[in-house]
Amino acid sequence: MPYTYYPGCSLHATGVSYDKSMRAVFGKLGLGLEELDDWNCCGATSYMSVKETVAFAITARNLALAEKNGGGDLVAPCSACYALLNKTRKFLGEAPALRADVAEALAEDDLECRLSVPVRHPLEVLMNDVGTERLAAAQTRSIADFRPACYYGCQILRPQRAMDDDPEVPMAMEDLFAALGAEPVDYPPRTRCCGGMLMATAEEVAVKLCEELIGWAQERDANCIVTVCPLCQGNLDILGRRAELVGGGRPIPVLYFTQLLGLALGCTRRELGIQHGLIPLTVEARPLPVEPAAVGMEA
Amino acid sequence: MKMRSSPMRGPSSPGVLPQAEKELREAFLTEAARIPGGELLNRCIQCGTCSGSCPVTYAMDYSPRQVIAMFRAGAIEPLLRSRTIWICASCYSCTTRCPADIKITDLLYALKRIAIEKKIFPRRFPVYVLSETFTDMVRRHGRNHETGLLLRFFLKTRPFKLLSMAKDGLALWWHGRMPFKPRKIRGLEGLRRIIAKAETFDRPQEPVEHDNLTDTVGYSAIMEPWGRRAADHENGRRPPRRRLATVL
Numbered sequence A: 001m002p003y004t005y006y007p008g009c010s011l012h013a014t015g016v017s018y019d020k021s022m023r024a025v026f027g028k029l030g031l032g033l034e035e036l037d038d039w040n041c042c043g044a045t046s047y048m049s050v051k052e053t054v055a056f057a058i059t060a061r062n063l064a065l066a067e068k069n070g071g072g073d074l075v076a077p078c079s080a081c082y083a084l085l086n087k088t089r090k091f092l093g094e095a096p097a098l099r100a101d102v103a104e105a106l107a108e109d110d111l112e113c114r115l116s117v118p119v120r121h122p123l124e125v126l127m128n129d130v131g132t133e134r135l136a137a138a139q140t141r142s143i144a145d146f147r148p149a150c151y152y153g154c155q156i157l158r159p160q161r162a163m164d165d166d167p168e169v170p171m172a173m174e175d176l177f178a179a180l181g182a183e184p185v186d187y188p189p190r191t192r193c194c195g196g197m198l199m200a201t202a203e204e205v206a207v208k209l210c211e212e213l214i215g216w217a218q219e220r221d222a223n224c225i226v227t228v229c230p231l232c233q234g235n236l237d238i239l240g241r242r243a244e245l246v247g248g249g250r251p252i253p254v255l256y257f258t259q260l261l262g263l264a265l266g267c268t269r270r271e272l273g274i275q276h277g278l279i280p281l282t283v284e285a286r287p288l289p290v291e292p293a294a295v296g297m298e299a
Numbered sequence B: 001m002k003m004r005s006s007p008m009r010g011p012s013s014p015g016v017l018p019q020a021e022k023e024l025r026e027a028f029l030t031e032a033a034r035i036p037g038g039e040l041l042n043r044c045i046q047c048g049t050c051s052g053s054c055p056v057t058y059a060m061d062y063s064p065r066q067v068i069a070m071f072r073a074g075a076i077e078p079l080l081r082s083r084t085i086w087i088c089a090s091c092y093s094c095t096t097r098c099p100a101d102i103k104i105t106d107l108l109y110a111l112k113r114i115a116i117e118k119k120i121f122p123r124r125f126p127v128y129v130l131s132e133t134f135t136d137m138v139r140r141h142g143r144n145h146e147t148g149l150l151l152r153f154f155l156k157t158r159p160f161k162l163l164s165m166a167k168d169g170l171a172l173w174w175h176g177r178m179p180f181k182p183r184k185i186r187g188l189e190g191l192r193r194i195i196a197k198a199e200t201f202d203r204p205q206e207p208v209e210h211d212n213l214t215d216t217v218g219y220s221a222i223m224e225p226w227g228r229r230a231a232d233h234e235n236g237r238r239p240p241r242r243r244l245a246t247v248l
């Protein structure tokens, strides 16, 4: 069954390259990905601060639509959407009072939310449903020149983690890219916060957080930072251009994990939206050195 | 329930909460009761793991651990006036690491909601304006339009900031990441009906029963109203809320 795709608002704007690379990678692997029809904003953290029941109700509308369409698992690449959709499932499942309220609200639009469709993150989908081996077998280009700093950020690990990985020291991306021949650097702040929306409301706090994240990547001599979240990518990409943050070093391009994976799978830079990055990516994927190992491994 | 705005009034005698504090406590407990696991609040051992895990403690006036301590001590009003609740980046580090399973992040959200309801912050306060602009955007389009959101947000809060941000904005636009036209969803009418209905459930939703509140501070102040309110709900319209675990 094809996955139901919930892009979320960011992937239609600042995170457009995440959207492109998601579609490119899923297409290359032959995995069905159908956009959830008429999805609405997940509400992000903004709604949570103002009106709680409304926040849960509008998020639940998406869950209800996914159930109604009878599609496959809901895949949400944006970490904030992922966390909120899952938080809504959890809270509605555990708090009967809240669930009754939300059900009553959804009934206004003839919708019903049975919480039957799981919400998943693409990283977890690719790691568990496809697996590193099949991904490595589908590789057509070498990414040996890449030394990614794999940055997970907050919301796919907390409060509910997406992967069966250690929530403090996740290694999923490192394992994936090492299997594809890249050289992931050791990146201790992998689960630290980028500041998220503080970038708009308390900029100096977000700047300090990102400064540390960038500094650490420079220190470990990474030549790109790989993220799973449009907010992390946006913050690091925008701030990474500021001279005062980069010190004397070179700005480090910030990729989505689907972009680096797509390069290894032979997608073009344009298909993956590499051109949307503010800090230009100078490292290139190259032809695989030996005979392509992947023969007849259509996913 | 109107809150005296200033100055903060201390207890009239040791161990007795002032009326304003009692009302805030009631509001906070009502909010916390809707959080699964919210009732674990009284299990805090003041270990400080939350404060140590928080990446932005340095910018807060009260650390996450202090937030719990102050609530127990009967000092919610300073919390509502604090920078802390607005500085929290909602990264959940504290919540995942808390050995007592206290939902600190969600409790901070509850405090934010009460502070907003009571309008305890300067006009044009950034986080509030951002939330309001955001929710208005969703009501209008069903989706958030990042370009419009940021434009409106900075126009309302710090218009001059727009000038210094223009460079970043232009770079994003130049790289095809700032579409100007918002997209509307088709089911907008339905979504609006859902929002309107859901709004009726948000606080203030139930009359505050002052006489149910205890006069004491500390643990008993947390526990008593909770137990009684849970009992009140047993015959009520809504399913009963969780009873506070007696773990002390």
Ligand code: SF4
Residues within 6 Å of the ligand: B043, B044, B045, B046, B047, B048, B049, B050, B051, B064, B065, B068, B094, B097, B098, B099, B100, B101, B102, B104
């Ligand atoms: S980590 Fe939990 S138990 Fe420890 S001080 Fe913070 S809230 Fe209390």
Ligand code: SF4
Residues within 6 Å of the ligand: B050, B053, B054, B055, B056, B057, B064, B087, B088, B089, B090, B091, B092, B093, B094, B095, B104, B105
């Ligand atoms: S959720 Fe908020 S309080 Fe908790 S660690 Fe993150 S920023 Fe600090």
